[in-house]
Amino acid sequence: MFQDEDKATNKLLLFHERKDEFTALALGTSHSIAFHFPSLGEKGINFHDGGGDIEEVVFKSGVIMDQAVNIGSIFVPVSPGSLHMSQRYITSDMLIRQSFVINNLPLSYKTFLFNPIASIRLWSLIAFPFIKIRHEATKKIVLRLTSNEYLRGFRINNNNACLKPILTGIDKDVFILGGYKLETLLPNCLDHYADTTVKxxxxxxxxxxxNDGSMPNINVKRLLAMADELKLRKVEARLVLVVPPLTAEYYQDSRIQKWVPEHNKLLAILSEHSNVEVYDFHDYFFDEMANDSNDYFYDDDHLALPGAIKFSKALKQAMDEREGR
Structure with a gap:
């Protein structure tokens, strides 16, 4: 429907036009496409990056919240293992990775502190548009190396027979702001996709x-410090951590289950903070999919639009009940 590069450009334009209207922000990995803002009763925007780690979440929240001052909720997906990972030990080129992150952000002096070289390159393109012609070839390489499919270990062919289009209408702006998927995966393809993703x-x-066995604790401390800072804002914001719905094929794999006990312990620590809410919906669609059907997932661990809508309504109900509404 819409090209990825157009979505990224248009999202930034919409952000600058409406930044005072936004009440919610989604960050982190591509699992954040599970948050359907209208169903959550929010005016939101999604600034995730494929494979986005906790260090990037903290950095990006600082940049965005400086400009979108009315955001009251930051939604971050925390599927098993996400608190254990760092792009510093995953990506083969941190300059390319951080350039990708910065390109998916509004301009800020904080991007210079994050990566001066990548920031100067971006600002040069803005100041001297003629450089953009030379930049296009490099940009295509960056997009290829940092796409969700690359980061997850495989690429999805647009003509893949496993994907079924969703016949539904969606407002273009809502689509751009949320990054939702408009295809579902055929059930007979789930096992293969799950095996590839889990690997x-x-x-x-x-x-x-x-490389760093202390990374889980480091990431927990980062999120706790972020929650503290959110409380000090003029418009106080809360940090909402959610284990999003996953397929049984993905979640119940022994290689994922290996990390679940420690992951749950880390979430328990985070949930003790007064400004952190933790919700676990990993098995939300297990029963409905037990008959070998799939109306909700784009692949083995990402929700398509119908799944995002249904899950987000359930999440809103859980959040309302927590607040006693």
């Missing part, structure tokens, strides 16, 4: 832990 995610987790 990729397991490799990323193990690579990080091998």
């Amino acid at each position: 990729s995610h397991s490799s990323n987790i193990e690579s990080t832990i091998l």
